[in-house]
Amino acid sequence: MEEIGVTMENRNTNIVAEMPISVENVQEMVRKDPSAVPERFIVKNDIDRPNISLVSSGDQIPVIDLSLISDGNEDELKKLDLASSEWGFFQVINHDVEEKVLSGMRDTAAEFFNLSFEEKNKYATQNDLQGYGHGQAFVVSKKKTLDWTDCLMLFTYPLAYRNPKYWPTAPLEFKDAIDAYSAGVHKVGEKLLSAFSVLMGMNKDSLQEMHQGVMNVLRMNYYPTCSMPDEVLGVSPHSDASSLTILMQDVAGLQIRHDGGWVSVNPIQNALVVNIGDALEIWSNGKFKSIEHRAITNTEKARTSFASFITPNTEIEIGPLDQMIDLVIPVTLYKKMKYGDFVRGSFKEKYEGKGHTKTEKFEV
């Protein structure tokens, strides 16, 4: 299980190991004083604050019907191609994950996050690179503005990577709910990898084989209500180091970069939000875009999002595929490198926006 800490879209484990700082549990802070917003959470730059940055609510990210994709429907495949190159984000409907599985995940997670801090702390992350657990997100340096979120993060696939010490035993149904949800989402990921293989001119199993063992990490982000949502971010802008991320959000709050502004992703009941991660951007030589995104908070209702990061084996080398260096993009935009090194490099950089992916590019 060595190397486990860099196998995923995880922004804290390695870094915390290097620079240990204690960060309060955000929910506990809000429980003690619902109006408190410590200075370290206030976004310093006006331009980066949720109330100032340009947000368009008119634009809507594309919606993809996964059952049509699985049937090989050409029009829907074209839609997926366009969504991934122009938006990097789309919502998926008819994905075959049962409604009761989705609501089971949401309901049991809500019960978990409502438990006392002491109870949740039994699964506290040890930063020992052995499977994560409950803790705080995005702890990069003492200077960095903190995000208004707590999270529970678990390896879900391969099964051998599940570490029972971090799988909560309360509420009782939680483990089964996580199991059913991650199985459903894992299948959605496999179907999408098949579709992207075809879109990149390969056999439908190619991308999956190139992963050399698809890994999946489930990160449950819990955003307590915040009395100053205009000056605080739930999650700061970043792109995911995954190949694909599949996300369920219960309450609106996700925003993505588009045309120089921020577009809110409005929840569609029982739909899943999918985004292209850095690994797929690199394989596709920049055709499919790994887009910056962030989450905002609100005063009314705590929010939970469930992000499943699909990642390749850390030992494999990734770089643009030959067939993606074509008439449209005639040069190689990224260096070949070991996926594990790419992830490590991206977290050594101060974790801000998409700066880290640029370091992997050749200057062209």
Ligand SMILES: O=C(O)CCC(=O)C(=O)O
């Ligand atoms: O909460 C959200 O909607 C976004 C979460 C996210 O981007 C992440 O966990 O990587």
Ligand SMILES: [Fe+2]
């Ligand atoms: Fe993300």
